[in-house]
Amino acid sequence: MTGGFFNSRFVPRPSHVLEIETMPAGFRLGGISCGVKDADSAVLDLGAVASDCEGTVSAARFCDSGVLAAPVVVTRERCDLHAIRAVVANSGNANAATGEAGIAEAVRVQEAAAAALGLSPREVAVASTGVIGVLLPGERIAAAVPALTERLSAEGLENFAAAIKTTDALDKHVQLQVTLPSGAVSLSAACKGAGMISPRFATMLCFVQTDAVLTAPSADALLGAAVRRSFDRVSVDGQLSTNDTVILMASGESGVHVEPGSEDEAQLGEALDALALQLAVRIVADGEGARRIARVHVRGAGEESVSRVARSVANSPLVKAALFGGDPNWGRVAQAIGAALPGTAPLRFDVAIEGIAVARDGAGVEHDTAALARAVSGEEILYEIDLPGAGAEAELFFSDLSYDYVKINAEYTT
Amino acid sequence: MTGGFFNSRFVPRPSHVLEIETMPAGFRLGGISCGVKDADSAVLDLGAVASDCEGTVSAARFCDSGVLAAPVVVTRERCDLHAIRAVVANSGNANAATGEAGIAEAVRVQEAAAAALGLSPREVAVASTGVIGVLLPGERIAAAVPALTERLSAEGLENFAAAIKTTDALDKHVQLQVTLPSGAVSLSAACKGAGMISPRFATMLCFVQTDAVLTAPSADALLGAAVRRSFDRVSVDGQLSTNDTVILMASGESGVHVEPGSEDEAQLGEALDALALQLAVRIVADGEGARRIARVHVRGAGEESVSRVARSVANSPLVKAALFGGDPNWGRVAQAIGAALPGTAPLRFDVAIEGIAVARDGAGVEHDTAALARAVSGEEILYEIDLPGAGAEAELFFSDLSYDYVKINAEYTT
Numbered sequence: 036m037t038g039g040f041f042n043s044r045f046v047p048r049p050s051h052v053l054e055i056e057t058m059p060a061g062f063r064l065g066g067i068s069c070g071v072k073d074a075d076s077a078v079l080d081l082g083a084v085a086s087d088c089e090g091t092v093s094a095a096r097f098c099d100s101g102v103l104a105a106p107v108v109v110t111r112e113r114c115d116l117h118a119i120r121a122v123v124a125n126s127g128n129a130n131a132a133t134g135e136a137g138i139a140e141a142v143r144v145q146e147a148a149a150a151a152l153g154l155s156p157r158e159v160a161v162a163s164t165g166v167i168g169v170l171l172p173g174e175r176i177a178a179a180v181p182a183l184t185e186r187l188s189a190e191g192l193e194n195f196a197a198a199i200k201t202t203d204a205l206d207k208h209v210q211l212q213v214t215l216p217s218g219a220v221s222l223s224a225a226c227k228g229a230g231m232i233s234p235r236f237a238t239m240l241c242f243v244q245t246d247a248v249l250t251a252p253s254a255d256a257l258l259g260a261a262v263r264r265s266f267d268r269v270s271v272d273g274q275l276s277t278n279d280t281v282i283l284m285a286s287g288e289s290g291v292h293v294e295p296g297s298e299d300e301a302q303l304g305e306a307l308d309a310l311a312l313q314l315a316v317r318i319v320a321d322g323e324g325a326r327r328i329a330r331v332h333v334r335g336a337g338e339e340s341v342s343r344v345a346r347s348v349a350n351s352p353l354v355k356a357a358l359f360g361g362d363p364n365w366g367r368v369a370q371a372i373g374a375a376l377p378g379t380a381p382l383r384f385d386v387a388i389e390g391i392a393v394a395r396d397g398a399g400v401e402h403d404t405a406a407l408a409r410a411v412s413g414e415e416i417l418y419e420i421d422l423p424g425a426g427a428e429a430e431l432f433f434s435d436l437s438y439d440y441v442k443i444n445a446e447y448t449t
Numbered sequence: 450m451t452g453g454f455f456n457s458r459f460v461p462r463p464s465h466v467l468e469i470e471t472m473p474a475g476f477r478l479g480g481i482s483c484g485v486k487d488a489d490s491a492v493l494d495l496g497a498v499a500s501d502c503e504g505t506v507s508a509a510r511f512c513d514s515g516v517l518a519a520p521v522v523v524t525r526e527r528c529d530l531h532a533i534r535a536v537v538a539n540s541g542n543a544n545a546a547t548g549e550a551g552i553a554e555a556v557r558v559q560e561a562a563a564a565a566l567g568l569s570p571r572e573v574a575v576a577s578t579g580v581i582g583v584l585l586p587g588e589r590i591a592a593a594v595p596a597l598t599e600r601l602s603a604e605g606l607e608n609f610a611a612a613i614k615t616t617d618a619l620d621k622h623v624q625l626q627v628t629l630p631s632g633a634v635s636l637s638a639a640c641k642g643a644g645m646i647s648p649r650f651a652t653m654l655c656f657v658q659t660d661a662v663l664t665a666p667s668a669d670a671l672l673g674a675a676v677r678r679s680f681d682r683v684s685v686d687g688q689l690s691t692n693d694t695v696i697l698m699a700s701g702e703s704g705v706h707v708e709p710g711s712e713d714e715a716q717l718g719e720a721l722d723a724l725a726l727q728l729a730v731r732i733v734a735d736g737e738g739a740r741r742i743a744r745v746h747v748r749g750a751g752e753e754s755v756s757r758v759a760r761s762v763a764n765s766p767l768v769k770a771a772l773f774g775g776d777p778n779w780g781r782v783a784q785a786i787g788a789a790l791p792g793t794a795p796l797r798f799d800v801a802i803e804g805i806a807v808a809r810d811g812a813g814v815e816h817d818t819a820a821l822a823r824a825v826s827g828e829e830i831l832y833e834i835d836l837p838g839a840g841a842e843a844e845l846f847f848s849d850l851s852y853d854y855v856k857i858n859a860e861y862t863t
Binding site: 101102133137166167275276352365366367370374376379381398438 | 517
């Protein structure tokens with residue numbers, strides 16, 4: 036990995052994108068301590084981001100669990116998802132599996148934030164992350180909201196990012212300048228997540244801001260594509276969260292109009308894709324105890340087949356433990372491929388690890404085992420799998436399975 | 450757990466079943482060392498079981514991976530699966546992902562065994578377990594076959610069981626007397642497996658013998674039901690093997706006729722189910738490093754839904770790590786339920802752990818946390834999940850996720 040935000044070889048920085056130190060125009064944000072995460076310390080656990088611009092457009096994506104957290108239900112059902120002006124988010128409590136009472140607490144926070152910001156509740160999204168099955172202390176949070184909204188500023192990204200963290204070790208916020216044909220716009224994001232691997236049910240939250248002038252359909256299309264190419268492509272342990280939320284807000288303050296179907300839109304999309312994928316890869320790298328991350332790339336016939344194989348390899352504890360151990364055990368990859376495609380034997384598959392061909396037509400081939408052992412000792416490992424046929428491909432990024440994963444997840448007691 | 454073969458509280462011994470010390474009449478078996486597992490030691494790695502009776506009927510089941518091992522392909526395609534007279538099985542090499550050359554080596558072993566036993570190759574099944582992706586040394590095995598077949602005896606169960614082991618720590622063989630209305634028959638079995646968790650790709654093999662007189666359709670139906678209720682219901686790490694093989698052989702030597710649809714058949718089926726389930730639970734308990742095993746029982750509407758939820762809970766590394774840690778973290782069960790049933794929120798589910806209700810109608814309920822903590826410190830833990838509706842149920846047995854799982858699977862190098 037290299038320095039700076041784009042530090043994975045899997046995510047090259049687009050040439051029209053630069054890291055900067057300022058927020059997109061029109062946004063204020065911040066984070067305070069309100070005692071949800073730890074009643075006895077001043078650790079930040081409540082954050083907000085707000086746009087000052089009436090014409091702000093937005094787009095949102097959520098996870099699709101049968102056990103959806105109350106803030107997801109409230110945001111999805113009670114907000115105008117194309118016109119969100121503010122987000123208030125807490126860590127320390129996921130407000131999930133909390134029933135009708137949880138919904139009421141989420142609404143309480145939403146209404147307090149709307150009142151403090153002079154907005155309609157329909158313009159205020161809520162998000163939570165932390166322990167599951169414990170009712171959110173909404174009254175405590177609502178009481179803290181005015182102090183939070185008073186302190187929002189264009190310099191608040193770091194505090195906002197800190198307030199939504201749970202067990203994250205790596206920073207996941209950035210400010211970028213994106214040079215489009217029609218002019219420069221800014222893009223910023225704060226993200227949290229270490230997969231579903233946290234003992235306290237870490238969740239993936241991501242809030243993205245831009246000062247580009249976007250139509251609501253364009254914002255929705257750009258965000259949808261970016262999420263599909265990033266957060267939908269990572270696995271720490273294959274566990275779907277109850278709280279995942281991604282929200283894009285566009286203030287329009289740059290005055291640079293990004294028209295649907297334009298080159299501006301394509302290039303903003305490219306920047307957003309890279310931003311989201313780098314954040315997603317960082318979530319994988321942040322899997323507690325993770326030593327290595329990997330990309331599995333599958334080619335062949337049939338979207339369903341390549342996708343199933345990619346997920347089977349990425350979620351295999353055998354492949355992941357081998358990745359942790361720096362063990363070039365390609366037989367485990369073969370096993371995961373076969374498990375994903377029952378009824379297809381004899382399957383003619385090829386496997387290459389870091390460019391070294393280890394299996395062809397379903398059987399092992401001679402290879403330089405010393406070179407392979409060296410190749411899998413790096414920080415980022417590439418597995419390439421070819422299935423019969425052509426026309427479809429899928430990729431996933433995943434972490435290894437380490438002692439610390441077990442330690443962290445075994446030794447926590449509710 | 451209690452002493453004897455039936456030592457799980459999840460598998461009561463049927464009252465008409467007793468442990469004995471003799472094989473069903475008509476079978477000889479044994480195991481020798483042929484240097485596949487370890488060329489420098491006399492560790493047993495080649496076993497065989499044969500019936501002396503011409504009217505022997507059989508039934509077989511295999512895994513359904515897209516990457517099927519050569520012995521599975523050879524047995525499935527070249528044997529008369531209803532008239533198998535002998536099985537020859539090796540450990541130390543799975544002969545999987547070995548292409549056409551692997552098929553040829555498996556056939557070589559099959560033909561050598563048929564010649565040594567005076568049988569047709571169509572009557573001889575082959576099975577392998579061990580490292581994947583390495584060609585089976587068929588010539589070496591074939592050369593050792595005559596020495597093996599000469600030594601087969603009615604006292605050979607222990608050697609046979611040892612020869613098919615890889616990383617198994619617990620014994621998985623037994624001899625039983627089954628008292629049927631029409632008379633007593635014997636049942637024996639040797640099984641190997643520690644899930645797919647072995648560094649050398651442990652596999653599940655199980656060979657069952659009886660001296661009951663069975664029709665081929667009856668043998669097939671009894672074995673199919675027993676496998677569905679046992680080996681299809683366990684998960685160590687959710688990883689499907691390339692080599693799984695289960696074969697039932699009935700010599701008929703007891704003279705006790707078990708007619709299709711009779712009470713004899715029902716009671717023999719009950720014995721076979723208990724035998725297979727106890728072996729399956731022992732495979733789970735044998736997952737390297739496993740400290741605890743669990744049973745998840747799901748009730749509700751829809752076979753597909755209850756089955757998906759059971760698998761999601763049983764395969765969740767978060768649930769499994771909590772099980773290892775003796776952590777009564779029911780939120781992880783809630784998360785696994787939700788992940789299995791996208792689009793159903795808000796899902797009204799109930800969860801009880803060891804009989805203590807922890808969630809009802811999708812939300813946590815007050816419970817005695819001290820009692821719950823005590824309850825999850827035992828060796829066998831029961832999770833009961835109720836989904837909306839009724840009419841369907843599913844159960845799975847699974848192991849925890851331990852440090853040793855990671856250690857064993859990370860530190861092995863091909």
